[in-house]
Amino acid sequence: MDEPFVTLFRPVGQRELDLIRESGYRAFPARLPSQPIFYPVVNEEYAAKIARDWNTKDAASGYVGYVTRFRVRRSFIEGFPVRTVGDPSHQEYWIHAEELQEFNRNIVGLIEVIAEFRPGED
DSSP, X not given: OOXXXXXXXXXXXXXXXXXXXXXXXXXXXXXXXXXXXXXXXXXXXXXXXXXXXXXXXXXXXXXXXEEEEEEEEHHHHTTSOEEEOSSTTOEEEOEEGGGHHHHHHTEEEEEEEEEEEOTTOO
């Protein structure tokens, strides 16, 4: 029998992690007006690549990247197609900003930080 949840990952910068911490590690923060889509990813390797190669070079991320891991109810996430962006391993869901609150209600357990990247670290 399938698990009732799906494990997903999200690369985040320092400010987003601070807001996740403020939620008690239970929710992702609302999107900014310039961020109409929330992008959780399907695999840890892709999340680590973004956190390492993008967040550590981005002032808005505080030049640090974290990989978060969390579970979402399968019955909710199955309503969204998996999108492949570029490389076949670059798979993500596109959750519209107005659906993020419902997404957060469907997180099972806590959001975990499983990796941290800083400039110059490999």
